[in-house]
Amino acid sequence: MTPYIEGIINDLIDGFIDKGTVEFVSEFAVPLPTLVIADQFGVPREEAPKLKFWSDAAMEALGLMIEPARELECARIAIEAQHYFANQFEDRRENPRDDMISDLVAPPPDGSEPMSMQELLDMMSQLLNGGFQTTTAALGLGWKLLLEHPEQMSRLREKPELIPNFVEEVLRLETPVQALFRKVTEDTRLGGVDIPKGAEVILLYGSANRDEEKFDDVERFDVCRKNAGAHLAFGAGTHFCPGAMLARQEMISTFTIMLDRMDDIQFAPEQDDFDFPPSLVHRNLRTLHISFTPR
Numbered sequence: 001m002t003p004y005i006e007g008i009i010n011d012l013i014d015g016f017i018d019k020g021t022v023e024f025v026s027e028f029a030v031p032l033p034t035l036v037i038a039d040q041f042g043v044p045r046e047e048a049p050k051l052k053f054w055s056d057a058a059m060e061a062l063g064l065m066i067e068p069a070r071e072l073e074c075a076r077i078a079i080e081a082q083h084y085f086a087n088q089f090e091d092r093r094e095n096p097r098d099d100m101i102s103d104l105v106a107p108p109p110d111g112s113e114p115m116s117m118q119e120l121l122d123m124m125s126q127l128l129n130g131g132f133q134t135t136t137a138a139l140g141l142g143w144k145l146l147l148e149h150p151e152q153m154s155r156l157r158e159k160p161e162l163i164p165n166f167v168e169e170v171l172r173l174e175t176p177v178q179a180l181f182r183k184v185t186e187d188t189r190l191g192g193v194d195i196p197k198g199a200e201v202i203l204l205y206g207s208a209n210r211d212e213e214k215f216d217d218v219e220r221f222d223v224c225r226k227n228a229g230a231h232l233a234f235g236a237g238t239h240f241c242p243g244a245m246l247a248r249q250e251m252i253s254t255f256t257i258m259l260d261r262m263d264d265i266q267f268a269p270e271q272d273d274f275d276f277p278p279s280l281v282h283r284n285l286r287t288l289h290i291s292f293t294p295r
């Protein structure tokens with residue numbers, strides 16, 4: 001998918017490069033993964049903002065820090081999304097195409113039962129909620145780190161082959177999904193603490209990624225860190241993120257192309273304090289103003 005991803009990246013950059021400045025979150029980090037996921041689903045690009053609207057509401061509810069009235073509103077929005085996708089699934093059963101929605105409704109090749117509508121909608125909500133805002137966050141947080149550490153940006157300019165390792169270091173240090181929930185299925189002792197069967201726990205990936213026993217000098221941002229890729233930002237085991245390779249490629253291509261097409265990249269004067277929407281789960285920037293000289 002790399003040439004396809006690079007095509008979208010270059011089109012988005014063409015849209016702002018002559019200005020010499022960009023609000024990176026709304027003009028790039030939101031549209032890139034949203035357009036990619038819309039194309040993969042087989043939803044028209046004009047409807048991509050709707051996907052973002054539905055996903056925002058789901059994220060807000062998942063982050064747990066909202067008022068009951070707003071939670072109800074988010075539930076209503078989730079039902080609107082379900083109606084939309086139920087129609088899409090019905091349509092692809094009749095008119096299959098080369099897209100992910102058609103693949104999901106198709107009978108499995110091993111002859112097992114196709115997914116029920118409830119399973120399909122659940123799958124869709126996982127893809128919608130996991131599938132692009134996490135990448136938006138990783139892109140913004142990656143630039144924030146580079147702009148705060150210009151000496152590390154120079155290293156990437158000198159040696160672009162370090163960019164994949166830099167991407168791993170961003171995921172380690174910023175961890176866009178800071179935490180997720182689990183139910184303990186058997187009595188467990190972990191790090192000297194007894195956790196009874198049935199307990200609900202929060203796994204803090206962000207904490208694991210700063211484990212002093214695993215990483216040297218954990219707070220330091222180092223694009224050359226040898227074991228940067230040993231992070232848990234995509235989880236582990238059965239539920240390891242199926243979008244990890246896609247997200248990595250979107251990040252690698254973005255930083256490669258932007259460093260190639262722009263010089264003197266820095267925070268623009270409008271960028272004040274960083275504003276992170278409140279959430280127990282996600283770490284995401286609201287805005288990121290950047291200035292640069294087009295090449």
Ligand code: HEM
Binds near residue numbers: 127132180234237239
């Ligand atoms: C930088 C971007 C991303 C980050 C940090 C991220 C992080 C995660 C994490 C921490 C999990 C949970 C793993 C676990 O439970 O152990 C997960 C699961 C998941 N992710 Fe991602 N993700 C990213 C991008 C994506 C993309 C691009 C897609 C889809 C195109 C995606 C789809 C999913 C799905 C469907 C799951 C649920 C998997 C399951 O429960 O079996 N993610 N992701």
